[in-house]
Amino acid sequence: MTLRPYHQIILCPTRVELRAAEGTPLRDLLFEQGVEFPCGGQGRCRGCRVRVLAGKAEVNRAQQERLSAAEIAQGWRLACQCTVESDLEIELRQWDAAILVDDTPFAFRPRPGLGVAVDLGTTTLVAQLLDLTTGKVLAVSTALNAQARYGADVMSRLHFAVLGGGQQQLESLIRRQIGALVEQLLFAAGKQGAEIADVVVVGNTVMHHFFCGIAAEPLTHYPFEPAEDGMKTFTAGELGWKLAGEPKVRFLPCLGGFVGSDVLAGILAAKLTEHDDLVGLVDLGTNGEIVIGNREGLLCASTAAGPAFEGAKISMGMRASTGAISQVSVDHGALRCRIIGDGSPCGLCGSGLVDAVGAFRARREQLDALAARRPYPERHSRAAVGQGGDCGGNKAADREEGRGGTHPPLPGGRVWQLYRSQQCPEHRLDRFSAGEGRGGWQHGAAGCKARPVQPGC
Numbered sequence: 436m437t438l439r440p441y442h443q444i445i446l447c448p449t450r451v452e453l454r455a456a457e458g459t460p461l462r463d464l465l466f467e468q469g470v471e472f473p474c475g476g477q478g479r480c481r482g483c484r485v486r487v488l489a490g491k492a493e494v495n496r497a498q499q500e501r502l503s504a505a506e507i508a509q510g511w512r513l514a515c516q517c518t519v520e521s522d523l524e525i526e527l528r529q530w531d532a533a534i535l536v537d538d539t540p541f542a543f544r545p546r547p548g549l550g551v552a553v554d555l556g557t558t559t560l561v562a563q564l565l566d567l568t569t570g571k572v573l574a575v576s577t578a579l580n581a582q583a584r585y586g587a588d589v590m591s592r593l594h595f596a597v598l599g600g601g602q603q604q605l606e607s608l609i610r611r612q613i614g615a616l617v618e619q620l621l622f623a624a625g626k627q628g629a630e631i632a633d634v635v636v637v638g639n640t641v642m643h644h645f646f647c648g649i650a651a652e653p654l655t656h657y658p659f660e661p662a663e664d665g666m667k668t669f670t671a672g673e674l675g676w677k678l679a680g681e682p683k684v685r686f687l688p689c690l691g692g693f694v695g696s697d698v699l700a701g702i703l704a705a706k707l708t709e710h711d712d713l714v715g716l717v718d719l720g721t722n723g724e725i726v727i728g729n730r731e732g733l734l735c736a737s738t739a740a741g742p743a744f745e746g747a748k749i750s751m752g753m754r755a756s757t758g759a760i761s762q763v764s765v766d767h768g769a770l771r772c773r774i775i776g777d778g779s780p781c782g783l784c785g786s787g788l789v790d791a792v793g794a795f796r797a798r799r800e801q802l803d804a805l806a807a808r809r810p811y812p813e814r815h816s817r818a819a820v821g822q823g824g825d826c827g828g829n830k831a832a833d834r835e836e837g838r839g840g841t842h843p844p845l846p847g848g849r850v851w852q853l854y855r856s857q858q859c860p861e862h863r864l865d866r867f868s869a870g871e872g873r874g875g876w877q878h879g880a881a882g883c884k885a886r887p888v889q890p891g892c
C-alpha cells in the first residue's frame with residue numbers, strides 16, 4: 436500500500452494552518468472551517484471561489500466555464516472542484532464578507548458589568564460586548580455560522596440533524612463557536628479575564644433548538660411546531676465556556692415554528708407594538724420574516740429567503756459580501772450598480788437582484804416610451820419590417836405566433852397586423868390566401884408586410 440504524502444494548507448487572511456493527504460477534496464477541508472458551498476459543490480455558482488497565493492491547483496472544465504481567463508491567471512479557483520496536490524496558501528473570498536452591524540442607541544436599564552448580545556443567524560453570527568452601565572458597544576465580532584457546511588438553509592440543516600443524525604454535532608459546533616466569539620470580544624476590547632454579567636442569544640427557531648439541545652424533528656413536518664419554544668437558560672460552564680463570573684446565558688423564546696427570537700428582538704427594537712398605525716418589519720436573512728401589525732396585535736410569516744435570492748438557483752447569485760452588486764438603478768437611461776466593497780462585481784445578492792428586476796423594467800418602459808415617440812417610417816423601415824425582417828417592437832409576438840403579432844396602435848388609431856413573410860402581400864405566400872385578411876393589405880413606403888385590421892379583429 437502506498438501512503439499518500441501530506442501537504443500543508445494555509446488559509447488567509449487568518450493564517451489557519453491545516454494538513455491534508457494529497458488528493459483530499461479542498462471542499463472537505465474548507466467545510467470544516469465554515470466555508471459555504473452554495474450550489475452544493477456542483478461548480479455552478481462561483482460561491483466557493485478561493486485564490487491560490489502559493490502552490491498549485493488544477494483548473495478543470497467546470498472552472499474554465501465559470502471563471503474568466505483573467506481570474507484563472509490571477510489564481511482564482513472553485514474550491515469545490517479542487518483537490519490538494521501540493522502545499523497551498525489560499526485566500527478565502529467568503530472571509531471578505533462584510534457583515535453589517537451597527538450600534539444604534541436603544542432603551543435599556545443601566546446596571547453594572549459587561550454583557551454580551553449574540554445574533555445567531557443561519558448564515559452569520561454577530562456578537563457584541565456591551566458596557567451595561569452606559570449601553571456602549573465595546574467590541575463586535577462576526578463569523579459565518581460553522582454549521583453552514585451541513586447546509587446553507589434551515590431545511591437542509593434539519594435534514595442533516597434529523598435524517599443524518601447530526602443534531603449533536605450541530606449543537607457542539609455552534610456552542611463552541613459562540614464561546615470562541617465571546618473570548619474574541621473580550622480580547623478585542625482589552626478585557627481578557629473580565630467578568631461577564633449576562634449573555635443573551637437570539638436566533639430563529641431551528642437555531643434555538645440546535646443551540647439549546649432540543650429535538651428538532653417536529654420542525655421537519657407539518658404542523659412545524661417547535662418541541663419547546665420558551666426561553667432557555669444555561670450557565671457558561673454548562674456550555675463549555677470558560678468565562679469569569681460564570682454568567683447566565685439566555686436564549687430568548689421563539690414566537691412560532693419558524694419565527695424565532697431574532698424577530699422578537701427586531702419587534703422590540705423597532706417598537707412595533709407602540710404604533711397605532713399598521714407598521715411592518717422585514718428581515719430578509721437566509722430565513723426571511725415579515726411582521727405586520729400595531730399595538731393591537733402582530734402577524735408574522737417566514738420563508739427561506741436567502742437561498743431563493745442569493746443561493747444556488749441564481750447562477751450569479753451570492754451573499755451580500757464583498758463584490759456583490761447590492762443596488763441597481765437607472766440613472767438618465769444608464770444602469771448603475773453599487774458593489775459592496777467598491778471592487779469588481781462578482782455576483783448579485785438578494786437586494787441587487789430585486790433592484791435589477793425593477794431597473795430593467797424601468798429601462799424597458801423608458802425604451803418603449805421612446806420608441807412610441809419616434810415617427811412611423813423610422814420604426815418600420817424596410818430594414819425593420821421589410822423582406823425577411825420583422826417589427827422590432829413585436830419580435831416577441833412574432834416568435835410566439837410564428838408569423839406576426841399586433842403592433843401597438845399607430846397614429847390614426849389603427850391596429851396593424853404584422854407578418855413574418857418573405858414577400859409583400861401583393862406577392863403573398865401560399866399561407867396567406869386571398870380571403871384571409873380583414874381590411875385588406877397595404878403596400879406602402881413603410882414596408883410591405885403590414886396590413887391594417889379592425890381593432891378587435
Ligand code: FES
Pocket residue numbers: 471472473474475476477478479480481482483484513514515516
Ligand atoms: S459551491 Fe463551488 S461553484 Fe458552487
